[in-house]
Amino acid sequence: GENVEQHPSTLSVQEGDSAVIKCTYSDSASNYFPWYKQELGKGPQLIIDIRSNVGEKKDQRIAVTLNKTAKHFSLHITETQPEDSAVYFCAASKGSGNTPLVFGKGTRLSVIA
Amino acid sequence: DVKVTQSSRYLVKRTGEKVFLECVQDMDHENMFWYRQDPGLGLRLIYFSYDVKMKEKGDIPEGYSVSREKKERFSLILESASTNQTSMYLCASSLGFGDTDTQYFGPGTRLTVL
Numbered sequence: 001g002e003n004v005e006q007h008p009s010t011l012s013v014q015e016g017d018s019a020v021i022k023c024t025y026s027d028s029a030s031n032y033f034p035w036y037k038q039e040l041g042k043g044p045q046l047i048i049d050i051r052s053n054v055g056e057k058k059d060q061r062i063a064v065t066l067n068k069t070a071k072h073f074s075l076h077i078t079e080t081q082p083e084d085s086a087v088y089f090c091a092a093s094k095g096s097g098n099t100p101l102v103f104g105k106g107t108r109l110s111v112i113a
Numbered sequence: 114d115v116k117v118t119q120s121s122r123y124l125v126k127r128t129g130e131k132v133f134l135e136c137v138q139d140m141d142h143e144n145m146f147w148y149r150q151d152p153g154l155g156l157r158l159i160y161f162s163y164d165v166k167m168k169e170k171g172d173i174p175e176g177y178s179v180s181r182e183k184k185e186r187f188s189l190i191l192e193s194a195s196t197n198q199t200s201m202y203l204c205a206s207s208l209g210f211g212d213t214d215t216q217y218f219g220p221g222t223r224l225t226v227l
Contacts, residue, residue, distance in 0.1 A: 006155075009153070032214060034214075034215065036216075036218075041220070042220055042221075043117070043203050043205070043218030043219050043220050043221055044156070044203075044216075044218050045218065046215050046216070046217075049215070089155065089156065093210070093214050098163045098169065098210060099210055100144070100146060100158060100161050100171075100210070100214070101214055101216060103155055103156045104155060105153070105154065105155035106155045106156075
């Protein structure tokens with residue numbers, strides 16, 4: 001089955017710097033890649049997603065890139081702010097059959113003011 | 114607005130007790146999921162359901178069972194709670210799989226088994 005690896009497990013950046021979180025997946029049939037943000041005391045919430053027919057997607061300060069050949073995708077956060085501090089999860093889905101998302105283990109991002 | 118609610122935010126139970134965790138979604142979603150979240154282990158899928166009365170095992174179903182009698186409600190049952198089931202439990206729902214597999218999560222239930 002699908003396996004999603006996520007790195008790093010923890011990341012600290014200065015406010016205003018950029019943060020990059022990387023994920024790799026194993027199943028070449030996967031075609032949907034969402035990113036979730038989990039703030040303290042809350043459930044994860046979708047922040048951005050990308051499908052396999054697109055190489056990059058951007059939404060204000062966050063962007064996701066996908067390299068299907070290498071089977072990896074990344075989350076980029078620019079001009080980080082303290083409210084970006086959270087745990088971020090990547091996930092992958094085959095998009096067919098009754099196959100749920102497979103999540104990475106998460107990255108704890110700390111933005112230092 | 115999309116909403117997934119869980120019956121309790123915090124729960125303390127004794128070893129051997131039967132524990133019910135309830136989850137309700139108001140979005141008419143087909144799929145519902147139960148995860149447990151432990152430090153360093155991420156989100157691990159316990160069970161999911163893609164239709165009323167249908168259930169599928171996830172990655173760690175041992176020690177758990179589920180019930181889905183109505184579309185909006187998905188229950189996680191610990192038949193005989195053990196200390197290694199102390200964890201954060203998250204419920205989620207989604208419209209479908211693939212392109213419609215955006216999962217919406219509840220706030221979680223922190224279960225402590227003494």
